[in-house]
Amino acid sequence: MLSAQQEALNRGLVLPRYYGEDRLVLLPRDPYCIFAYWEITPATRERLRERWGEEAWNQAFPQLRVVKQNPAERVEESFEVTIQAEAENWYLTNLQPDCYYHLELGWRHPAAGFQPVLRSNTVRTPRDGISDLIDEEWQLPDWKSRKLYRRISLFHLSSPELFRRPKSKF
Structure with missing residues (x-):
């Protein structure tokens, strides 16, 4: 028998796949990799199609x-990565550690070049x-660190001293 709390947790509430908001989010994964996810609403895609033809x-x-x-x-430097039209997230690898990055999601047209649509937050790897x-x-x-090292390393004790039981203080 499940408790009321367990039943509430097991109801299977589902997170929506889309939130209806144009957004590009960047997250650092490790020193050499960042992860990006985004949503471009159908309305935004339609506006771009109308504007460009x-x-x-x-x-x-x-x-x-x-x-x-840089921090300022x-x-x-920058470079572009071509992605699949259906993609909603992407891992970017071979980056440099301890550096600041942000992304721009856009479309490249042979005549007009790169046209940014969304800009992400800035992250530091x-x-x-x-x-x-x-x-x-x-x-x-120094004197305190030497004392601490002696206590944790036990280098000053010989084998018989390690097996002796300490006397009780009570």
Whole structure:
């Protein structure tokens, strides 16, 4: 017998596939890869088709422009990746760690070039190594770190001392 709470959780509420909102979201996956997902509403696609004309729309193909930027949001480099027209998400790999990226989703037309439609949020890929920042506020003095190391390493104890039981304080 399921409790009322379990029944509420098992009702099978379904998340909608589309939200009716033009949106491009970027998420870092690891130091070398980011994940993007998007939605372009049918109304937006229709507006683009009307603005460009049917012939130009049929010749255009979707692309993601990957933009690497510095912390001041100045563009350092960019490149385009051609994607499938039906795609709603994409993994972008072989990126650089500890860098800022954003994407632009658009269509490339042979005559007009790349025409951006959506711009993503900016993300920073994680570092691929140990942080070079040292928090001096929490750093132990040398004498304290040596004392701590001695306690955790047990290098000062011989074999018989390791097997002795400590005397009870009670």
